[in-house]
Amino acid sequence: MTTRLDDLPGRRCSIAGALDVVGDRWALLVVREVSLGAHRFSEILRGTGAPRERLAARLTALVDAGVLERREYSQNPPRSDYHLTKAGRDLLPVLQALMQWGDRYVADVPPVELRHRGHRIQASWVCDVCGERVGRDTERHATHES
């Protein structure tokens, strides 16, 4: 990952760093498509609805950023497809948070639901340390910058 916070404008913050990598809709829709099993360019193109050239540029950027890896599945003709790296899989909570927000605030009914163990997931952020929901009592602390 080559993004450095010091190179970005505004407040020095890892949110800005993350958005430097995935801060446009096509990047996150690519991650969604690959997580749903679309690995080939034509499948990702159809699933995202992205313009072809922007999709090609975005895939290259996501490979360079370490979110996707390109795997060759045919040598003759040369063909490769796209898979999530560990960093790419770790973006799924971002997608889940966006999905919950979209389900609540976007005009039409939610068309896709996340299920496990037979029921629909309604997930909250829960702190691993104390087991409480992360809510509005959260305090943000700027750490000392050396």
Added chain:
Amino acid sequence: MTTRLDDLPGRRCSIAGALDVVGDRWALLVVREVSLGAHRFSEILRGTGAPRERLAARLTALVDAGVLERREYSQNPPRSDYHLTKAGRDLLPVLQALMQWGDRYVADVPPVELRHRGHRIQASWVCDVCGERVGRDTERHATHES
């Protein structure tokens, strides 16, 4: 909220709907800044580092989308500032997910941390129904589209 999934390209999905509203870095950095207490244009400009004209357009779009509300704080001269609506506050889990990802994968050390009750938050998505972490056994189901 005027975004409609039927108007968007690609897979019909509330993630795409959410990204139609907040799918660029400036939109989410604006939500971050306002959540941190920056309400006036000049404060949001400084905190985001966005180009001035793009920030002005983005603020108007976020007001139109119901994420921010504009409040007049002076009549003479006329001056207003920006506050998060309920929909805007409900974007904070998206920012928290991006922050956790950025802390892990962006090059330099994380400069801001989220704390509550005296410790740093390390949060997981936990299902409200069964209390389990939402993980890789999650199944996605397309619901029947009428």
